[in-house]
Amino acid sequence: MLDSYFLQQLINGLTIGSAYALIAIGYTMVYGIIGMINFAHGEIYMIGAYTSLIVISGLAALGIAWLPVVLIVALLGAVIVSSSMGWAVERVAYRPVRGRHRLIPLISAIGMSIFLQNYVHLAQGSRNMGFPTLMEGGFTFGDAGSFQTSLSYIQITIFVITLICMAALSVFIARSKTGRACRAVSQDLGMSSLLGINTNRIIATTFVIGAALAAVAGLLLGMYYGSIDPLFGFIAGLKAFTAAVLGGIGSIPGAMLGGLILGVSESMTSGYLSGEYKDVVSFGLLILILLFKPTGLLGKPEVEKI
Amino acid sequence: MLVIEDVHTHYGKIEALHGVSVEVNRGEIVSLIGANGAGKTTLLMTVCGNPQASSGRILLDGRDITHLPTPEIMRSDIAIAPEGRRVFPGLTVAENLQMGGFFNTKAEVRASQAHVYELFPRLKERENQRAGTMSGGEQQMLAIGRALMSKPRLIILDEPSLGLAPLIIKQIFEIIGKLREEGITVFLVEQNAHQALKLADRGYVLETGRIRLQDTGANLLANPDVQNAYLGG
Numbered sequence: 001m002l003d004s005y006f007l008q009q010l011i012n013g014l015t016i017g018s019a020y021a022l023i024a025i026g027y028t029m030v031y032g033i034i035g036m037i038n039f040a041h042g043e044i045y046m047i048g049a050y051t052s053l054i055v056i057s058g059l060a061a062l063g064i065a066w067l068p069v070v071l072i073v074a075l076l077g078a079v080i081v082s083s084s085m086g087w088a089v090e091r092v093a094y095r096p097v098r099g100r101h102r103l104i105p106l107i108s109a110i111g112m113s114i115f116l117q118n119y120v121h122l123a124q125g126s127r128n129m130g131f132p133t134l135m136e137g138g139f140t141f142g143d144a145g146s147f148q149t150s151l152s153y154i155q156i157t158i159f160v161i162t163l164i165c166m167a168a169l170s171v172f173i174a175r176s177k178t179g180r181a182c183r184a185v186s187q188d189l190g191m192s193s194l195l196g197i198n199t200n201r202i203i204a205t206t207f208v209i210g211a212a213l214a215a216v217a218g219l220l221l222g223m224y225y226g227s228i229d230p231l232f233g234f235i236a237g238l239k240a241f242t243a244a245v246l247g248g249i250g251s252i253p254g255a256m257l258g259g260l261i262l263g264v265s266e267s268m269t270s271g272y273l274s275g276e277y278k279d280v281v282s283f284g285l286l287i288l289i290l291l292f293k294p295t296g297l298l299g300k301p302e303v304e305k306i
Numbered sequence: 307m308l309v310i311e312d313v314h315t316h317y318g319k320i321e322a323l324h325g326v327s328v329e330v331n332r333g334e335i336v337s338l339i340g341a342n343g344a345g346k347t348t349l350l351m352t353v354c355g356n357p358q359a360s361s362g363r364i365l366l367d368g369r370d371i372t373h374l375p376t377p378e379i380m381r382s383d384i385a386i387a388p389e390g391r392r393v394f395p396g397l398t399v400a401e402n403l404q405m406g407g408f409f410n411t412k413a414e415v416r417a418s419q420a421h422v423y424e425l426f427p428r429l430k431e432r433e434n435q436r437a438g439t440m441s442g443g444e445q446q447m448l449a450i451g452r453a454l455m456s457k458p459r460l461i462i463l464d465e466p467s468l469g470l471a472p473l474i475i476k477q478i479f480e481i482i483g484k485l486r487e488e489g490i491t492v493f494l495v496e497q498n499a500h501q502a503l504k505l506a507d508r509g510y511v512l513e514t515g516r517i518r519l520q521d522t523g524a525n526l527l528a529n530p531d532v533q534n535a536y537l538g539g
Contacts, residue, residue, distance in 0.1 A: 177408070184394045184405050191392040194354060195405055196381035196456070 004142040004149040009271035010264060015155045015224065017263020018162040022217040023240035024247070024255035025169065026086075026210025032250035033186040033206050034098065039109040040089055041214060042237015043116035044082050048215025049222040049232055050124060052078040053131055060132075067134060071157075078215040085116075086211025087204055095200065113237075120230040128229035131222040158220045165216055166256055169209070173252065182206060186250070242286045248299020257297060261285075307332045307460055307491050308353070308384075313362035315345075315352045322348045324515040325362065330460065335482065335492040337502035337523065339536055340512035346495045347389050349512065350464050353493075354386055355379045366460070381409060385458035387449040389465055395438025399429050402437050402448055406455030415455065422451035425481055443474035450481065460491045467498045479505055499536035503527045511536070 023045050030038045055077035059070050093112045097104045138152030173179040185192045185202045193199050221236065222228050239262060247258025265285060266278040273281075289296060308330040315323040322345050330336045340346050352359050355376040364372045371379050380386070385406070394402050403422060407415040423430035426447040432440060437448055446466055453461055463482065467475040479501050485492055496502035503509050506523035511532060519526065526532050 177404075180397070180401055180404065181408065183397060183401075187394045187396050188392055190356070191388065191394070192405070193356070193376045194380055194386055194388060194392075195408060195452070196377050197405075197408055198377050 004147050005271065007141075008147070008149045009267045011149070011151055011155060012271075013264030013267030014260060015158050015263070016221075016267060017243075017260040018158060019217045019221045019224070019259075020236070020240045020243045020263050021256045021259025022162055022165060022213045022220075023236060024243040024259045025166075025252060026214050027241050027244040028247070028249055028252060028255040029182075029206045029210050031244070032252075033182065033189075033203055034094075034105075036094070036102070036105045037109065037241065038089075038094075038207075038210070039106070039237070040093070040112035040116060041210065042233035042235075042240070043113050043120075044086050044089070044211045044233070045214035045218045045236060045240075046120065046228070046230065046233030047085055047116065048078040048082040048211075048218030049131070049228045050120060050218075051081040051215070052219035052222060053129060053228060056132055056134070070134060074219055075161075075216060078219050079212045082211045082215030082218070083208045086207040086214075089116075090204055090207040095203075117230055117234070124230065126230055128227045131226050131228050133226055134223055154224055158224065161216060161220060165213055169213070169252070172209075178202070178205060239282060242282055245296055246286060246289050248296025251296070251298045251300070254296055254298035261297075307367060308493065309363075309365040310349070310353065311363045311365070313349070313352060313359045313364065315348055315357055316360045317348075317357065321360075322515055323352065323359075326512070326515070326517055328510055328517065328520075330491060330493050332459075332491055333486065333489060334507040335486050335494060335505055335523075337494045337496055337499075337506035337509045338512055339496055339499040339502055339509060339526075339532075341536075342497070343514075344512045345515045346512055347464055348515075350386065350388075350462050350493070350495055353379075353384075353462065383459040384462065385453035385456050385460075386462040387446070387453045387464065387466060389468075391442075391445045391449040393437040393440075393445050393448045393452070396436060398434050398436055399440075399448055400433050402452050403429075403455050406452035408456075410456065414457070418455045418457060422454055425454075425484065426451055443470050443478075446470060446474070446478060447481075450478070454485075454490075458490065460493065461485065462493045462495075464495050465497060466494070467496060467501065475501065499532070500527070503532075 026041045027038060030036065052074040055074045056070060059073060064070065089112050093108045094105050097108050133154065135153040138150055140148045140150045142148040173182060181197055181202050182205065185199050189199050240259065243258035243262045244255045246262060247254030262282050265281055269278045269281040310326060310328040312325045312327055313323055314321060314325055326349055338346055351357065353364055355374055359372050363370060366382060366384060394405065403419050404415060407418050428444055429447055429451055432444060437445060450463065450466065466478050482492055482494065483505060494502055494506065503523045503526050509521065509523045509526045510517050511519040519529065519532065
């Protein structure tokens with residue numbers, strides 16, 4: 001049953017899915033800690049993609065074309081700009097309204113999303129821009145003549161970088177002092193401040209981490225699709241949000257799993273049914289999960305032992 | 307050590323404390339007793355800056371902490387085991403303790419952790435268990451242990467006996483006595499008035515946001531009004 005066509009859809013799905021997962025982590029971490037959906041997160045991802053494009057073009061103008069350098073400098077640039085943006089958005093748009101009615105930060109987030117989208121429209125123009133692929137080619141398997149499965153270098157790069165990011169994040173959350181504080185604050189913010197912890201700083205840290213991962217995804221998917229525009233973050237943000245809910249919002253492994261499932265289901269739909277239906281399937285999946293397992297696949301229902 | 311002077315605290319427009327003055331001296335165990343809704347927890351939380359007092363002053367070692375933000379107050383010599391214990395359910399026992407010593411060096415944390423395990427051997431056995439899966443008594447031990455991790459000179463305990471079995475309550479009160487021997491000042495809030503007053507050097511009775519009585523623990527225990535209202539006649 002593992003024919004080469006199926007394998008191809010699986011590879012494509014995992015590629016997109018791992019990028020969704022990177023973005024979804026930002027939604028899930030912020031939700032886990034302050035219970036709000038950061039709707040400007042898709043824009044942070046889009047800004048990451050634009051920043052890396054600017055950095056790559058700048059390096060090209062300087063005549064620097066050695067791939068590892070280009071990739072690392074572009075990643076660094078995107079991560080720095082997006083993280084600062086994530087930090088600033090929290091400081092300007094969310095912190096002043098924290099603790100108010102739930103709708104208020106939500107509206108603030110939507111406003112921030114519209115603002116950032118239009119800012120990039122003005123600064124970079126609304127037409128889509130070509131994104132250099134940086135690496136051509138890849139491996140192909142299967143007999144010549146029949147359908148051949150291909151695994152491009154970009155896809156391998158996406159897998160490897162995503163894997164490194166997720167492993168680093170998992171270790172950080174599980175082992176480091178700040179990671180422990182992130183978990184504590186998400187479980188009981190008030191108690192954390194009773195232990196002297198500056199909860200504002202921990203909240204800002206989660207925004208910065210989420211934004212950094214989104215920026216990485218921005219560079220990777222920019223290369224993969226080969227073009228970006230100011231609306232680039234909107235659909236990806238929506239998909240990543242779906243992935244976060246699918247996996248159980250608030251759960252980091254859930255966001256990773258949700259992203260992969262969503263990516264694979266999308267590419268299977270495009271491959272076997274039609275590309276037109278892929279969004280129908282992803283959002284249909286979301287509705288099913290919400291109906292039958294509202295906490296998501298790995299989300300825990302709130303149980304308290306007295 | 308801790309001086310609360312004429313403190314008024316509001317929740318929105320409702321005044322919960324109508325000018326409360328309490329003093330806790332170094333090395334003492336001071337118990338605050340009172341019925342449900344008298345404002346005991348409000349008073350403790352006002353000391354911690356959440357909510358902040360709307361008027362009056364709170365001094366810790368002579369320093370005015372009335373209007374400091376909660377984290378800053380809690381980073382001085384004070385620690386709390388709050389109402390409802392509030393251990394971090396998804397963190398292990400060891401991780402909960404480490405959160406209590408967040409601002410101490412690794413070596414200090416290791417030493418405090420060993421000390422807490424000495425006071426509560428039960429916690430040592432459960433070191434790698436998630437706190438949310440433990441019994442109420444174990445969680446209370448953890449909440450007190452976590453408060454001790456920052457090596458406070460004043461520890462605030464909000465109803466440590468609530469909902470626990472008599473045997474566990476006895477253990478907890480023994481530990482509180484031990485804390486005094488170690489030179490830690492204890493400010494204890496209890497509904498379990500008998501035990502709390504027996505242990506206390508001094509006590510206060512809080513009624514609907516006002517201090518009604520204050521005396522030594524022994525005198526309050528012998529006071530007929532207190533006996534009628536809080537010790538079941």
